[in-house]
Amino acid sequence: MSWVEIESEAELRDLLGEVMPRAVTKERQRLHPRDREWLAASPFCLIATSDDEGNCDVSPKGDPAGFTHVIDDTTIAIPERPGNRRADGFHNVLKNPHAGLIFLIPGRRETLRINGRARLVREAPFFDEMIVKGHRPDLALVLEIDTIFFHCAKAFMRSHLWEPENWEPDALPSHAKLVKEIQTTSESLEELQAYYADASYAKKLYARS
Numbered sequence: 012m013s014w015v016e017i018e019s020e021a022e023l024r025d026l027l028g029e030v031m032p033r034a035v036t037k038e039r040q041r042l043h044p045r046d047r048e049w050l051a052a053s054p055f056c057l058i059a060t061s062d063d064e065g066n067c068d069v070s071p072k073g074d075p076a077g078f079t080h081v082i083d084d085t086t087i088a089i090p091e092r093p094g095n096r097r098a099d100g101f102h103n104v105l106k107n108p109h110a111g112l113i114f115l116i117p118g119r120r121e122t123l124r125i126n127g128r129a130r131l132v133r134e135a136p137f138f139d140e141m142i143v144k145g146h147r148p149d150l151a152l153v154l155e156i157d158t159i160f161f162h163c164a165k166a167f168m169r170s171h172l173w174e175p176e177n178w179e180p181d182a183l184p185s186h187a188k189l190v191k192e193i194q195t196t197s198e199s200l201e202e203l204q205a206y207y208a209d210a211s212y213a214k215k216l217y218a219r220s
Contacts, residue, residue, distance in 0.1 A: 090148030120164030
């Protein structure tokens with residue numbers, strides 16, 4: 012069978028049907044008290060960005076639940092911790108401020124989606140409220156909210172994401188083996204295994220190495 016591409020919004024809408032009324036009316040422009048509660052319970056989010064040429068990136072961010080700082084009803088901040096220093100998403104924000112975030116709560120099948128315009132801040136008074144294990148964030152991504160809404164559970168139900176009986180963490184080799192097989196690296200497999208070991212990696216979560 013040959014490929015049949017969708018090339019217009021009209022064709023897409025004809026295929027999918029009209030948007031359900033609840034999906035239209037659920038968008039908000041300001042944080043509701045329930046949104047604040049969700050952010051306070053969420054330890055993990057995904058941040059999608061693109062540069063001025065449309066090159067995209069999605070970066071995970073995680074910390075103890077409530078790591079997202081609410082500045083006001085239309086502004087939130089995400090702390091940045093030590094990582095691999097690629098900063099792909101941050102480079103994108105400097106070229107194109109539009110960003111989309113999805114906040115997860117483990118075991119919960121719905122998600123909270125926030126779209127807005129981002130900027131990078133290297134210091135602000137609220138950094139004192141983002142200290143974890145004695146470490147202040149390196150910087151923060153501050154997002155001015157354009158739209159916010161809850162997303163339904165269907166994707167998580169289809170994927171069985173939170174059902175441990177369906178988890179297969181050993182379906183692929185360890186991360187150390189993947190790095191050794193796929194990347195060009197001078198370290199031996201044993202050195203990589205030691206580097207990525209939980210106890211070793213945990214020491215690098217907040218302190219700069």
